[in-house]
Amino acid sequence: MSTLFGSSIKRREDPRLITGKGTFVDDVSLAGMVYAGILRSPYAHAKIKKIDATAARGLSGVLAVYTGADLTDALIPVPCAWNLPNADLKLPPHPHLAVEKVRYVGDGVAMVIAESRAIVRDALDLIDVDYEPLKAVVNPEAALKPGAPVLHADVAGNQAFKWVVAGGDADGAFAKAEVKVALTIKQNRLLPTAMEPRAAVASYNAGTGQLTLWATSQNPHIHRFLCSVMLKLPEHRVRIISPDVGGGFGSKIPAYADEALVAFASMKLGRPVKWTEDRSENYKATIHGRDHVQYVELCGTKAGQITGIRTTVYAGLGAYASTAGPGVPTILHGLMYSGAYTIPNIHGTIYGAYTTTTPVDAYRGAGRPEATYLIERLVDTFARELGADPVEVRRKNFIPQDKFPYTVATGITYDSGNYEGTLDKALGMLDYKGFRAEQAKALKQGRFLGVGVCTYTEICGLGPSQVAGAIGFGGGLYDSAIVRVYPTGMVRVYIGTKPHGQGEETTFAQIVADEFGYPVESVEIVSGDTDNTPQGWGTYGSRTTAVGGTAVKIAAQRVKEKAKKLAAHLLEANERDLEWKDGKFMVRGSPDKAKGFAELALMANVAWNMPAGLEPGLEATAFFDPSNFVYPFGAHLCTVEVDAETGQVKILRYIAVDDCGNVINPMIVDGQVHGGVIQGIGEALQEIAIYDDDGQLLTGTMMDYAVPKASQMPHLELARTVTPSPVNPMGVKGVGETGTIAAAATVVNAVCDALAPLGIRHIDKPLTPATVWAAIQRAKGGAA
Amino acid sequence: MKRSVSLSINGRAHSVDVEPRALLVQVLRDDLYLTGTHIGCDTSQCGACTVLLDGRATKSCTTLAVQAEGHEITTIEGLAQGGELHPMQNAFWEKHGLQCGFCTPGMILSCIDLLESNPDPSEAEIRHAIEGNLCRCTGYQNIVSAVQAAAVAMRGAPVRTTA
Ligand code: FES
Ligand code: FES
Numbered sequence: 001m002s003t004l005f006g007s008s009i010k011r012r013e014d015p016r017l018i019t020g021k022g023t024f025v026d027d028v029s030l031a032g033m034v035y036a037g038i039l040r041s042p043y044a045h046a047k048i049k050k051i052d053a054t055a056a057r058g059l060s061g062v063l064a065v066y067t068g069a070d071l072t073d074a075l076i077p078v079p080c081a082w083n084l085p086n087a088d089l090k091l092p093p094h095p096h097l098a099v100e101k102v103r104y105v106g107d108g109v110a111m112v113i114a115e116s117r118a119i120v121r122d123a124l125d126l127i128d129v130d131y132e133p134l135k136a137v138v139n140p141e142a143a144l145k146p147g148a149p150v151l152h153a154d155v156a157g158n159q160a161f162k163w164v165v166a167g168g169d170a171d172g173a174f175a176k177a178e179v180k181v182a183l184t185i186k187q188n189r190l191l192p193t194a195m196e197p198r199a200a201v202a203s204y205n206a207g208t209g210q211l212t213l214w215a216t217s218q219n220p221h222i223h224r225f226l227c228s229v230m231l232k233l234p235e236h237r238v239r240i241i242s243p244d245v246g247g248g249f250g251s252k253i254p255a256y257a258d259e260a261l262v263a264f265a266s267m268k269l270g271r272p273v274k275w276t277e278d279r280s281e282n283y284k285a286t287i288h289g290r291d292h293v294q295y296v297e298l299c300g301t302k303a304g305q306i307t308g309i310r311t312t313v314y315a316g317l318g319a320y321a322s323t324a325g326p327g328v329p330t331i332l333h334g335l336m337y338s339g340a341y342t343i344p345n346i347h348g349t350i351y352g353a354y355t356t357t358t359p360v361d362a363y364r365g366a367g368r369p370e371a372t373y374l375i376e377r378l379v380d381t382f383a384r385e386l387g388a389d390p391v392e393v394r395r396k397n398f399i400p401q402d403k404f405p406y407t408v409a410t411g412i413t414y415d416s417g418n419y420e421g422t423l424d425k426a427l428g429m430l431d432y433k434g435f436r437a438e439q440a441k442a443l444k445q446g447r448f449l450g451v452g453v454c455t456y457t458e459i460c461g462l463g464p465s466q467v468a469g470a471i472g473f474g475g476g477l478y479d480s481a482i483v484r485v486y487p488t489g490m491v492r493v494y495i496g497t498k499p500h501g502q503g504e505e506t507t508f509a510q511i512v513a514d515e516f517g518y519p520v521e522s523v524e525i526v527s528g529d530t531d532n533t534p535q536g537w538g539t540y541g542s543r544t545t546a547v548g549g550t551a552v553k554i555a556a557q558r559v560k561e562k563a564k565k566l567a568a569h570l571l572e573a574n575e576r577d578l579e580w581k582d583g584k585f586m587v588r589g590s591p592d593k594a595k596g597f598a599e600l601a602l603m604a605n606v607a608w609n610m611p612a613g614l615e616p617g618l619e620a621t622a623f624f625d626p627s628n629f630v631y632p633f634g635a636h637l638c639t640v641e642v643d644a645e646t647g648q649v650k651i652l653r654y655i656a657v658d659d660c661g662n663v664i665n666p667m668i669v670d671g672q673v674h675g676g677v678i679q680g681i682g683e684a685l686q687e688i689a690i691y692d693d694d695g696q697l698l699t700g701t702m703m704d705y706a707v708p709k710a711s712q713m714p715h716l717e718l719a720r721t722v723t724p725s726p727v728n729p730m731g732v733k734g735v736g737e738t739g740t741i742a743a744a745a746t747v748v749n750a751v752c753d754a755l756a757p758l759g760i761r762h763i764d765k766p767l768t769p770a771t772v773w774a775a776i777q778r779a780k781g782g783a784a
Numbered sequence: 785m786k787r788s789v790s791l792s793i794n795g796r797a798h799s800v801d802v803e804p805r806a807l808l809v810q811v812l813r814d815d816l817y818l819t820g821t822h823i824g825c826d827t828s829q830c831g832a833c834t835v836l837l838d839g840r841a842t843k844s845c846t847t848l849a850v851q852a853e854g855h856e857i858t859t860i861e862g863l864a865q866g867g868e869l870h871p872m873q874n875a876f877w878e879k880h881g882l883q884c885g886f887c888t889p890g891m892i893l894s895c896i897d898l899l900e901s902n903p904d905p906s907e908a909e910i911r912h913a914i915e916g917n918l919c920r921c922t923g924y925q926n927i928v929s930a931v932q933a934a935a936v937a938m939r940g941a942p943v944r945t946t947a
Contacts, residue, residue: 017885020820020860246886501884678923
């Protein structure tokens with residue numbers, strides 16, 4: 001029988017989404033609903049001397065105006081949920097609305113509740129806040145310097161943490177190294193820009209004490225937990241519903257002040273309350289990504305063997321530690337310093353800094369792109385120093401295929417890999433030698449062509465819960481599923497993860513339908529409502545399939561085992577004599593003695609004739625906690641032409657060969673790679689969130705922040721190899737973040753390769769025409 | 785002060801009381817519960833709010849409801865006819881032209897407008913035509929494939945699938 005596993009069936013979530021029948025949070029309307037708006041600080045750092053809301057309160061249609069002083073006793077401050085150990089982590093209180101001081105442009109100052117969105121806007125304009133501006137500090141390295149303005153009275157010097165990763169003897173390796181290279185890298189701050197802004201609709205029923213909160217969430221169970229803490233409500237009286245979610249990319253993981261504020265207002269007023277960000281608000285009030293200043297160095301032998309890596313990294317956390325903020329630039333970053341290579345000696349020191357900017361948290365890749373980028377830039381720089389081919393230097397240092405599982409110097413164990421396999425395939429697709437010849441020829445004509453290579457691996461499928469506890473993650477990292485079979489044999493599967501574009505309503509149905517010998521239409525996947533889904537930890541860290549999908553598979557297998565017991569009983573046969581064929585249990589050798597799955601579902605649900613000891617009903621729950629993370633990998637190649645007159649970078653070809661283990665739906669996996677790579681190319685060429693020295697966000701709207709457009713982006717060429725993971729029974733890994741992790745390094749390596757003849761070694765992303773042009777001018781000036 | 789406007793949407797007449805400053809997208813969503821039209825920005829960049837106004841792709845976040853009076857408006861809800869998907873909807877489904885689906889209604893309507901004026905666009909023409917519609921999920925590649933597939937279907941015998 002053919003299986004659905006591995007086939008590119010069309011997505012089951014699409015019919016509603018292409019007809020306008022999806023339900024996003026802002027689509028939810030409730031009787032008696034009123035609207036909330038939040039007044040946000042226009043200053044990066046200021047004392048609040050006075051707030052006068054009299055005029056706003058007096059406006060017809062305004063129900064209430066709340067300020068920080070109204071909340072101090074009612075709400076527990078916004079928690080940070082990643083209590084990074086051994087780092088002297090400082091977590092100053094994060095009030096829902098600022099009291100005494102604002103600490104970034106966008107910090108909430110007051111909340112208005114009114115009968116319409118328009119009245120909310122008018123009322124916000126009428127609130128008068130008297131600020132006394134203070135000095136801002138936006139650069140994480142500068143924030144730690146003596147004399148920098150201090151954000152939090154109880155965090156001297158703005159240092160949130162100092163975290164060290166070490167393995168081997170890096171100082172020793174550098175002391176006796178034949179070759180050393182160093183770079184200073186700025187990881188541009190990015191705006192996640194999920195196309196759907198955040199939104200919340202809260203409805204509190206004072207009669208039952210129940211709060212229902214529709215929220216744009218990648219992890220509704222985490223939001224239930226944190227909301228119950230913030231609002232001081234018993235957790236079983238909080239219901240989070242995360243319906244269709246219009247992208248997240250990490251920005252819908254955290255617990256924000258805003259959603260809790262909306263819930264608070266509903267509890268106070270006894271009316272349902274809706275709040276929806278507009279985009280400019282989203283750019284200030286929703287987390288940002290990246291923002292590192294990195295001093296990095298690599299040492300090795302003249303023969304091209306890498307012997308050590310050392311880093312000092314200043315990571316901006318923004319004004320407050322967001323939910324996962326401290327874990328992203330440390331655990332998800334520093335532990336990956338070995339990349340795809342056998343690097344025996346590693347040392348990294350990461351400083352977390354509070355700055356007067358929007359909080360920084362997980363953005364697609366979260367820590368891993370910043371690691372891959374510095375490693376892959378260093379390896380290229382090393383190769384150039386040696387005069388060696390960057391491809392060959394990589395090959396020489398790869399972890400060999402027969403050495404997996406392989407423990408790197410930072411202490412983590414990679415599950416499986418075949419790095420040469422993806423590299424060779426990518427080189428073949430490009431005709432690498434041919435391109436090098438073309439490049440040399442073009443250079444003679446004064447044209448600058450370049451090729452960039454990135455061979456990455458990454459840590460995902462987060463992850464074993466025991467490890468979560470050890471690294472200070474404030475939750476588990478198992479995931480869950482309930483497979484419920486109805487009397488007619490139709491199946492609903494309730495999951496603890498929360499897909500929001502990744503297609504698991506389809507791929508998880510493929511898993512279950514295969515198990516039961518069903519067409520995929522007979523299986524529905526349900527996610528997002530904490531009242532009917534089992535405890536889970538959500539969708540991020542490319543974990544949904546590897547962890548949540550495995551729970552689905554195990555639950556389906558449990559259901560099938562029970563159905564088999566019932567079949568044996570009804571067929572008066574021994575269970576051992578049954579075989580599963582063509583969607584039926586049949587007695588081996590007597591194909592006419594058979595029971596199909598749907599018939600067994602009916603018999604289990606009516607329970608007229610159950611064997612002794614077997615309970616009625618046909619459903620099972622599974623919680624799957626993996627034994628390790630999974631480590632997808634791949635080789636990306638990009639060729640570019642740089643126009644030396646204008647600094648314009650044109651991508652000629654982009655080739656991505658990825659290995660994410662076994663693939664359930666190739667079409668969906670390709671889609672994930674497309675989106676991820678384009679986000680990485682955006683990071684490399686055009687995206688940057690810019691603050692001026694006063695802490696004003698200069699890229700505060702979509703007019704100024706360059707989200708990639710179709711006309712700016714290349715056609716991608718994709719291929720795969722398949723190296724199953726031994727960590728889970730389906731042999732799957734993760735693919736949601738690989739593209740973003742690989743692409744920025746690939747593109748910047750290509751541009752630096754193109755401009756190497758001018759003596760240019762490194763340019764910080766994003767490589768806008770102005771930046772590249774300036775670098776070329778500097779190089780020419782230097783040469784003259 | 786509110787005033788009454790008559791809007792023709794998806795072939796049906798509606799009379800709504802709106803503030804003169806009300807945007808068409810707000811009236812569609814909040815007054816008429818046609819929530820398939822989305823809002824992704826406040827500076828007219830993203831195209832999530834795109835509807836057809838007399839057949840032409842128009843950003844409903846940049847159109848006052850009062851300006852739409854007397855025009856024929858098509859939203860994503862009005863595209864499938866008698867349970868049959870429009871070939872463009874079908875092509876987005878076939879080619880995996882959407883992930884989260886938030887940009888999709890606006891994207892589909894812009895692409896329909898494109899094929900009206902250019903029934904056989906090149907890849908570059910497609911990419912240029914959808915510059916005003918941002919998608920953060922798909923990287924656009926499968927959207928391009930979807931438009932190409934729809935162009936073929938709409939030029940030849942329309943391939944239609946039941947929703
Ligand atoms: S909502 Fe973004 S262009 Fe209309
Ligand atoms: S499908 Fe998510 S924004 Fe386009």
